[in-house]
Amino acid sequence: ISLGLFVFFIHSISKAIQVDNVLNGLFRQTKKEIQDIINMQNENPVDNFPEFSNWHSINSTTEGYYKGVHTNKLCALLADENIELFITVKQGYFTVKGYPFLKCNKDISENEALIEKILDCFIFYIEEYISDHYRYGLTQISEIAVKAMSPGINDPGTAVKSIDMLSILLIERLKINAINYSCYEKDEQPLLYFHETSFDELLHDNFTPLRNYAKADAYVMTNVIEAFKNILFIANENVDARNSVFNYLNAIVDDINQHIVNEYDRQEISNMLYAIVRISESQGKQLVARFERHPPISA
Structure with missing residues (x-):
């Protein structure tokens, strides 16, 4: 039994690290993340967005890569305080102390306790998980294409497959609104808005390394x-x-x-x-x- 389990383990690991299986897994998970956003926006459409340029800025109190937000915790806080927020930077953006990465529809600059509670809801770390944002999946597929073109690997077939996957995912991305949102209650305006990575940024971020290398x-x-x-x-x-x-x-x-x-x-x-x-x-x-x-x- 032990020998059988050991053979099964070796077979599973060797299969899991094959580049085709890695690519297929990234593709499925990234497409699912995109589709989840599409479904959410279709179920909760928003026709009119606020004029964010008139909102009040909230500065970062830490430095690091902005990776996400504890949505449920933040939504409950926004609902209790009857305020709305707009996250002005895309996920993965490096912020420094004092950078205005949030905007609020009300001036809460004097309420330091509330600002601290809001900022505590945001996550800063180095790792990139597709479950945080579909953009990380696109980036990982692009990186596989670039590595496949390196002289040591020299696998243009994998690069081409990665390119085809990127094209399919970018086509799906076109169905997402330029502004994303959350904390949505039926027949009410959202309380939290996100800067969605633009289509132009996605083209640049995912094809530029490959274009320069190949x-x-x-x-x-x-x-x-x-x-x-x-x-x-x-x-x-x-x-x-x-x-x-x-x-x-x-x-x-x-x-x-x-x-x-x-x-x-x-x-x-x-x-x-x-x-x-x-x-x-x-x-x-x-x-x-x-x-x-x-x-x-x-x-």
């Missing part, structure tokens, strides 16, 4: 463009998201023009760019012109 790899860069093409199928009607995608595609094309000179590889990339033209003609043609107007530097 910009000379035609196979990976072609698949990055294909991933953006798939995102555009959904984002094309969303003006802000579409502009974010094309802004980033411009950066991708600039890197390609500097680092990919093989005519065959460039033709494959050109074909992918023309596929984007069929989705968004005007901006797609500008992108193709940018690619064709600047010949590779080494040519």
Whole structure:
């Protein structure tokens, strides 16, 4: 029995650390976190958000990475005091003492005891857990793609699979409102609002490391463009998201023009760019012109 359990343990561990299983687990958990937010916002829609710029700032009394909040504890406190809060920074942001990372709809600057209770509800630590925010799952998938492209591993297949997963998750992210909220009671305004990481920030944070590391790899860069093409199928009607995608595609094309000179590889990339033209003609043609107007530097 002991030998059997030992063999089962070794088999389970060896299977759990396989990169495909790790990626699939990250993908499922991250997608679930995104879907939970979508479901919450669909069940409790908010049409009008307050003008947060007019609210009163509350400064941080500690330094560290803001990772989350004890929502239930904070919601009960907000309800008792009849106040609303807006968290102005995204999760993972490094704050220093005195940084105004909260805003309140009432001026409570003289109530130091209340401010201390509010700040005690916030969590600062180093580790990143997907259950805290879906952005951490996206980051971990992106990091796997970058590590897969390292010379010691040299696994572009894993990088491409990670890129495809990122594109699916970013498409799901488009369904989330720019402002997230909590402490919601039916037919009442939320008491707690969050700065949701913007679509533009997600593109930058998750594709920039990969773009910089794999910009000379035609196979990976072609698949990055294909991933953006798939995102555009959904984002094309969303003006802000579409502009974010094309802004980033411009950066991708600039890197390609500097680092990919093989005519065959460039033709494959050109074909992918023309596929984007069929989705968004005007901006797609500008992108193709940018690619064709600047010949590779080494040519």
